[in-house]
Amino acid sequence: xxxxxxxxxxxxxxxxxxxxxxxxxxxxxxxxxxxxxxxxxxxxxxxxxxxxxxxxxxxxxxxxxxxxxxxxxxxxxxxxxxxxxxxxxxxxxxxxxxxxxxxxxxxxxxxxxxxxxxxxxxxxxxxxxxxxxxxxxxxxxxxxxxxxxxxxxxxxxxxxxxxxxxxxxxxxxxxxxxxxxxxxxxxxxxxxxxxxxxxxxxxxxxxxxxxxxxxxxxxxxxxxxxxxxxxxxxxxxxxxxxxxxxxxxxxxxxxxxxxxxxxxxxxxxxxxxxxxxxxxxxxxxxxxxxxxxxxxxxxxxxxxxxxxxxxxxxxxxxxxxxxxxxxxxxxxxxxxxxxxxxxx
Amino acid sequence: xxxxxxxxxxxxxxxxxxxxxxxxxxxxxxxxxxxxxxxxxxxxxxxxxxxxxxxxxxxxxxxxxxxxxxxxxxxxxxxxxxxxxxxxxxxxxxxxxxxxxxxxxxxxxxxxxxxxxxxxxxxxxxxxxxxxxxxxxxxxxxxxxxxxxxxxxxxxxxxxxxxxxxxxxxxxxxxxxxxxxxxxxxxxxxxxxxxxxxxxxxxxxxxxxxxxxxxxxxxxxxxxxxxxxxxxxxxxxxxxxxxxxxxxxxxxxxxxxxxxxxxxxxxxxxxxxxxxxxx
Numbered sequence: 001x002x003x004x005x006x007x008x009x010x011x012x013x014x015x016x017x018x019x020x021x022x023x024x025x026x027x028x029x030x031x032x033x034x035x036x037x038x039x040x041x042x043x044x045x046x047x048x049x050x051x052x053x054x055x056x057x058x059x060x061x062x063x064x065x066x067x068x069x070x071x072x073x074x075x076x077x078x079x080x081x082x083x084x085x086x087x088x089x090x091x092x093x094x095x096x097x098x099x100x101x102x103x104x105x106x107x108x109x110x111x112x113x114x115x116x117x118x119x120x121x122x123x124x125x126x127x128x129x130x131x132x133x134x135x136x137x138x139x140x141x142x143x144x145x146x147x148x149x150x151x152x153x154x155x156x157x158x159x160x161x162x163x164x165x166x167x168x169x170x171x172x173x174x175x176x177x178x179x180x181x182x183x184x185x186x187x188x189x190x191x192x193x194x195x196x197x198x199x200x201x202x203x204x205x206x207x208x209x210x211x212x213x214x215x216x217x218x219x220x221x222x223x224x225x226x227x228x229x230x231x232x233x234x235x236x237x238x239x240x241x242x243x244x245x246x247x248x249x250x251x252x253x254x255x256x257x258x259x260x261x262x263x264x265x266x267x268x269x270x271x272x273x274x275x276x277x278x279x280x281x282x283x284x285x286x287x288x289x290x291x292x293x294x295x296x297x298x299x300x301x302x303x304x305x306x307x308x309x310x311x312x313x314x315x316x317x318x319x320x321x322x323x324x325x326x327x328x329x330x331x332x333x334x335x336x337x338x339x340x341x342x343x344x
Numbered sequence: 345x346x347x348x349x350x351x352x353x354x355x356x357x358x359x360x361x362x363x364x365x366x367x368x369x370x371x372x373x374x375x376x377x378x379x380x381x382x383x384x385x386x387x388x389x390x391x392x393x394x395x396x397x398x399x400x401x402x403x404x405x406x407x408x409x410x411x412x413x414x415x416x417x418x419x420x421x422x423x424x425x426x427x428x429x430x431x432x433x434x435x436x437x438x439x440x441x442x443x444x445x446x447x448x449x450x451x452x453x454x455x456x457x458x459x460x461x462x463x464x465x466x467x468x469x470x471x472x473x474x475x476x477x478x479x480x481x482x483x484x485x486x487x488x489x490x491x492x493x494x495x496x497x498x499x500x501x502x503x504x505x506x507x508x509x510x511x512x513x514x515x516x517x518x519x520x521x522x523x524x525x526x527x528x529x530x531x532x533x534x535x536x537x538x539x540x541x542x543x544x545x546x547x548x549x550x551x552x553x554x555x556x557x558x559x560x561x562x563x564x565x566x567x568x569x570x571x572x573x574x575x576x577x578x579x580x581x582x583x584x585x586x587x588x589x590x591x592x593x594x595x596x597x598x599x600x601x602x603x604x605x606x607x608x609x610x611x612x613x614x615x616x617x618x619x620x621x622x623x
Binding site for chain 1: 457550595
């Protein structure tokens with residue numbers, strides 16, 4: 001079979017095409033990371049070699065060797081081969097080691113902080129989704145009422161004020177002025193000295209520390225869900241099948257859940273899938289305000305320490321998670337909505 | 345102008361107009377009439393609001409209101425420039441992709457998809473950490489380089505439908521050139537998308553630039569709402585109850601500016617989309 005025809009037919013298959021596009025995007029993301037560390041003027045590889053050789057304690061070859069070990073790149077290879085080598089190492093999960101300690105691999109550093117971010121942002125995102133769907137549906141059903149206006153206005157206000165300012169306001173007002181929240185004790189992901197495990201004490205402690213980040217992530221997203229669900233519901237209420245369901249005398253509660261709510265929430269499920277990809281990326285400033293030890297705070301530490309391998313590892317992880325989430329959203333949508341054929 | 349009158353007819357639009365207009369006056373006109381007062385006064389650190397200091401003073405005894413007056417200019421300028429650059433990129437390349445089609449279209453769309461995928465703040469943090477952008481033109485370009493993708497897709501879709509219209513065909517058959525066709529014939533018909541996107545691009549630029557300043561990643565000098573917050577956070581003043589007014593003031597300034605922009609955008613939406621106006 002002609003390879004071009006083979007590729008062409010693969011491209012026309014929607015699932016295959018989505019997977020191919022995702023793989024290509026990850027490839028480009030890896031290429032950009034490689035260009036950043038290797039090719040641009042002032043790149044960290046040359047910078048590091050420069051630093052190591054400056055005081056004369058190391059020869060150029062020794063410095064190159066050490067930097068080769070820090071970044072998963074063999075600096076003796078020609079550039080294209082270096083890229084392939086880097087790509088291969090990334091595929092194997094080898095993102096190099098930290099500048100500060102050559103025994104700490106970037107992968108292990110990321111894995112140590114990632115769960116906390118996933119937990120805090122994921123919980124906030126899910127709670128906001130559920131609450132936003134409910135409030136948006138109610139607002140649309142009572143269009144023009146005081147409830148609708150209040151919910152819509154509050155929704156658009158919380159989504160337009162930058163979320164890190166909301167976080168600072170919480171610390172400022174409830175922590176410092178009113179002294180309701182023990183802000184300094186709530187820092188970090190857990191209390192010092194507590195033993196991890198499925199004990200009530202540990203779970204309670206985790207929730208205590210994650211409460212404020214969860215609250216802020218909840219507030220960050222809820223406005224969007226409320227407004228989208230309200231608009232989607234308003235559009236769905238006009239659909240013929242809703243009118244027909246009413247004419248058939250179905251109970252209003254059944255129409256609300258099975259006919260209106262379900263169809264209106266459909267596009268939002270895809271948006272939720274896309275939003276999960278931004279979990280890691282959206283956490284930086286919030287984690288900084290609450291000093292919550294997630295991946296965002298780790299990134300900032302790497303930035304402050306000029307620990308480029310860690311920075312680039314996190315950048316790569318964040319990009320891949322967004323691409324995978326987008327792919328999942330694509331596939332989910334064609335699965336949820338029978339009108340969108342799998343094969344066109 | 346009639347369009348401003350139409351925007352002002354709805355409460356959201358009126359609030360947006362007054363708010364954005366007020367902030368522009370505050371940042372660009374008021375400084376001409378209010379002298380800069382940035383002398384350190386150890387005797388009046390963190391003074392609570394009074395007639396002499398309506399918003400109190402900071403950790404060096406400087407007037408907070410004075411810093412709010414002077415601290416908006418850079419933020420508003422960078423936001424405006426970033427929105428301007430990103431809109432220009434989106435309109436130019438979106439129209440070219442749609443009118444040329446073929447390989448050009450494929451390449452532009454592929455780049456757009458990638459820019460839409462990457463998490464902007466993380467990229468900005470890493471790039472700012474490696475290359476230390478200095479000066480606000482560079483910062484605006486950096487912000488704009490990630491912001492254009494959403495509008496580009498809208499412009500492209502719009503141009504694809506507009507280019508079949510008769511007046512566009514007429515202009516093309518008269519051989520008036522791509523530039524004329526895009527900017528004189530088609531752009532006026534996309535004004536609503538472009539204007540609304542421009543405003544949202546400004547809110548995005550404010551979010552990202554203040555975020556970067558608060559993290560201490562872009563070196564900024566002089567009075568600046570973001571720098572006020574960054575100083576408060578880095579010195580731990582946020583946990584110090586006397587500093588309440590000093591921290592609250594820039595937060596309110598930024599939040600109110602963002603809300604005014606969003607209100608103005610929603611006012612514009614009402615004007616351009618009469619279907620929503622009835623609701």
